[in-house]
Amino acid sequence: MRLVIAEDAALLRQGLTLLLASNGHEVVEAVADAEQLLRAVAEHRPDLALLDVRMPPTYTDEGLRAALVIRRQQPDTAVLVLSQYVEERYAADLLGGNLDGVGYLLKDRVGEVGEFLDALARVGAGGTVFDPEVVRQILARTRRDTPLRRLAPRELEVLQLMAEGRSNAGIGAELVITERSVEKHINSIFSKLHLPVTTGDNRRVIAVLRYLDGGGPRR
Structure with a gap:
């Protein structure tokens, strides 16, 4: 699977890149903010965008708003949100659309690497994965x-x-x-x-x- 990662924490961004590459996926680009995310998705047309909710410059809801743009402009790109937070307003907007290839997981509730990779594969294949807490x-x-x-x-x-x-x-x-x-x-x-x-x-x-x-x- 070809992916774009958007995560402002450099260590986590690099860790996700290495984890996915070691499990047979291709990370075509890893970026630190929502603006770069939208540019990378438009440029590479990846199978999936893996992103955080809170990114620069305001660290509020940039990631989720970018996810909604991706769903409108690049409907063939699946979106998996991996975050520490439930941002209710835009999460509801995301969940209210076409749910093929959409997921929202909380970082501190992903129990193991295998569980995360399974969720990633399901979303990438057009499935739906939501954390129960979301x-x-x-x-x-x-x-x-x-x-x-x-x-x-x-x-x-x-x-x-x-x-x-x-x-x-x-x-x-x-x-x-x-x-x-x-x-x-x-x-x-x-x-x-x-x-x-x-x-x-x-x-x-x-x-x-x-x-x-x-x-x-x-x-």
Whole structure:
């Protein structure tokens, strides 16, 4: 896989470059800020951009705003955010779009190198990977002012796992319930949120997160 890395911490940037190169990936460029990131992605058209949220000059949300630009301008480039923080506003914007090839992981919750490399491969292949804490914080924020208040506690658990990109089988295994029970919860969720039931994990996650992001289904 061909990648561009955007990370302002020089040691981490170099470490990620060496780690990825030693595992068969090609880092075409490693940069320190969002402006260089956008330039590098436009120039190299990589398979994936791996980036931090907070970068120069303000160290607030430059990385996530750049990720949104990449998703609009270079839709064939997957985006994996690897950060210490959950930046709720722009994270919700990122999660509210097309989720093919999108991920958001928290640095201090990535347990091992193999786990990180697996997530990288899944996102690069067009999959969806979200840290549960990222989803939890966005759901907690949106629940206060949306019809999420209508959902039962178990339905909220299922919704969170859906938003992480889990399959019905994965949700059932996590919650120790049958796939049939999962299907019933999902049907109830879509009914309460006035969303059409669709097939395919990514499409249903997109529908849910679009609802959360905009307060209702987009048309």
